[in-house]
Amino acid sequence: MNAKTLYVFYDGKCGLCCACRQWLTHQHRYLNLQFVAYQTPEAKRLFPALHAYEPDKQLVLLSDQGDLYLGDHAWIMCLYALEDYRAWAERLASPLLRPLAKRFCHAVSTNRLHLSKFF
Amino acid sequence: MNLTVLTYIAYLIISITLTAWVAQTLFRNGRIFLVDCFLGKEDLADSVNHLLLVGFYLVNVGFVALFLRIGIDIGTVRSVLEVLSGKLGVVLLVLGVMHFGNIFVFTKLRRRGMRRHDPPPIEPTARVDAPKLG
Numbered sequence: 001m002n003a004k005t006l007y008v009f010y011d012g013k014c015g016l017c018c019a020c021r022q023w024l025t026h027q028h029r030y031l032n033l034q035f036v037a038y039q040t041p042e043a044k045r046l047f048p049a050l051h052a053y054e055p056d057k058q059l060v061l062l063s064d065q066g067d068l069y070l071g072d073h074a075w076i077m078c079l080y081a082l083e084d085y086r087a088w089a090e091r092l093a094s095p096l097l098r099p100l101a102k103r104f105c106h107a108v109s110t111n112r113l114h115l116s117k118f119f
Numbered sequence: 120m121n122l123t124v125l126t127y128i129a130y131l132i133i134s135i136t137l138t139a140w141v142a143q144t145l146f147r148n149g150r151i152f153l154v155d156c157f158l159g160k161e162d163l164a165d166s167v168n169h170l171l172l173v174g175f176y177l178v179n180v181g182f183v184a185l186f187l188r189i190g191i192d193i194g195t196v197r198s199v200l201e202v203l204s205g206k207l208g209v210v211l212l213v214l215g216v217m218h219f220g221n222i223f224v225f226t227k228l229r230r231r232g233m234r235r236h237d238p239p240p241i242e243p244t245a246r247v248d249a250p251k252l253g
Contacts (some may be wrong), residue, residue, distance in 0.1 A: 007250055066252060068243055080240060086234050
């Protein structure tokens with residue numbers, strides 16, 4: 001992968017997503033992560049077809065090379081960008097943990113507004 | 120000088136010589152691992168290698184010193200050899216554990232350094248046009 005930057009389209013109105021963004025911002029990274037709330041014109045300008053991928057229901061991540069990752073793929077790629085968590089991204093992408101990661105990401109995405117009360 | 124003191128002296132000389140030999144082996148052969156995991160930064164690798172060496176000496180010489188006491192008077196050459204053998208056996212096992220511990224640390228550091236070049240663990244869900252910048 002030659003990508004240097006990953007664009008993360010997150011829900012700017014969700015407390016949990018903003019807390020995750022804060023956390024990711026403070027980690028040492030191999031790849032540059034650009035966070036763009038999907039509700040902003042900036043998101044539409046960067047990725048005009050964004051709304052076809054339901055960014056209100058799942059995390060959407062686009063690399064500067066045009067590789068698109070959705071849902072649990074996007075979460076795993078966020079971890080992949082981090083120096084301290086790349087090993088975890090590789091573990092979660094393994095056949096053994098993949099179904100668990102998928103269920104966990106789906107559950108968090110679906111309930112994110114309820115979970116946001118805690119952030 | 121009685122046999123107990125002689126045993127102590129022999130124990131100290133052999134243990135510390137063994138510690139120094141293992142430490143130097145790690146120091147010489149571990150360097151290449153560290154240079155690799157610190158992306159060719161030789162100064163940094165040498166510095167970490169030296170720090171690991173100091174730690175290795177401190178732990179092992181500390182253990183050798185604490186494990187010195189025999190607690191009985193030794194009267195025969197046979198006892199000298201038996202006690203010395205028992206003591207040195209334990210010291211060698213501890214050195215072995217420390218040695219493998221160090222290799223484990225080197226390997227972890229190297230793996231971490233190499234992870235920078237790992238490809239993404241998953242395939243993209245789709246390929247689309249690259250983001251429109253500017």
